[in-house]
Amino acid sequence: MKVMIRKDSKGTLSAYVPKKDLEEPIVSIARPQMWGGLVTLANGWRLELPEMAADTALPITVEARRVAGGED
Known part of the structure; x- marks a missing residue:
């Protein structure tokens, strides 16, 4: 699924x-960096993000995969 990752002025990732x-x-x-690993959202969803360089500029839209175990 398409997911846009961004960072607000306070440094919070969403x-x-x-x-x-x-x-x-x-x-x-x-993982130490989010790219190529799993992230958990506040609603319980877990997303597997693609491998990318650690210094990838945000905001960015990526193709992520939802991993079982998250809430609907």
């Missing part, structure tokens, strides 16, 4: 899923 009209803060990153 994910916006246009298909669901859902925007939630990213509350957990499973």
Whole structure:
């Protein structure tokens, strides 16, 4: 699914899923960097993000995969 990752002026990362009209803060990153790993959103969804360079500029729209175990 398409997901836009952005960082606000306070440095908080969030994910916006246009298909669901859902925007939630990213509350957990499973690896030292989020690219190529799992992130958890405030609503419980877990998303697997693609591999990208650590210094990738935000905001960016990526193709992410929702991983089982998150809330609907």
